Amino acid sequence: MERSFKLVRLGEEQKTVYVAYFLKEEAIYWWDSVKALEEVQPVTWTRFKELFLEKYYPRYMQKQMEMKFLELKQESMTILEYEKKFTELSRFVTKYVNTDEEKAQRFQQGLEYWIRDRVSMFEIGTYAGVVQKAALVESNGAQSRMKRDIKKRKVFHQKERSVSGYQQDRIVKRIGFQK
Structure with missing residues (x-):
């Protein structure tokens, strides 16, 4: 209003x-x-x-919202989901996010450890900057995991093929056939 x-x-x-x-x-x-x-x-x-x-919006509800905000962690949410929830709850507790820098710090504190660790290296002072870097780190992490998974599958399939080839050789020799 x-x-x-x-x-x-x-x-x-x-x-x-x-x-x-x-x-x-x-x-x-x-x-x-x-x-x-x-x-x-x-x-x-x-x-x-x-x-x-x-x-x-009585006092007890204000306290509940404050606790939700203070306990908010990214956990299984994506950066975008976490940012949406953070923004939603921060409206109710402006005393903790008076400045853009405080907002950035609070957001960064709730990030998953591996993301927070990488984002903190940049020493970003703005909320938008922290959200952007966190999303970038998350995206790069997802791509790295995909590449690692693909490599694991390739290695697994190669081992599987070499094992089945070895088993075929044993069966052929046992029966007495030659290749």
Whole structure:
């Protein structure tokens, strides 16, 4: 809503009225009852936000979101999935990501060890930079694993062929045939 305030150039007095217009269902009833109880009329935008968050985003939920954010690790997620979850949760805990550098550090701390180890060598100070490097490292790691797997399969098949060739020679000799 605050982004739209800039777009429509609302003054402080009009913000609460504007937002109240967009409330729906139960929120309308909540707002009507709160308005009736508030001593100061009209209710300021700052006070509206306090009341709204108190009702729809209570302290215990804020703490839960904070814990989810602090415990967030990449684990089995891809970099893109991890970044999406990180962005989603960081909205609720801005005190931990006040600056771009803090955001970059927090993101980097949650990366899988092998990715974090490689990304940290670059000493990147921006969030976008860390995300980009992490995605690049992840991509290169996936390509390396694919190449390694292909080599393993080739070696395995070569060994398998040489073993089966050896077994055929033994069978042929045992029966008494010559090649």
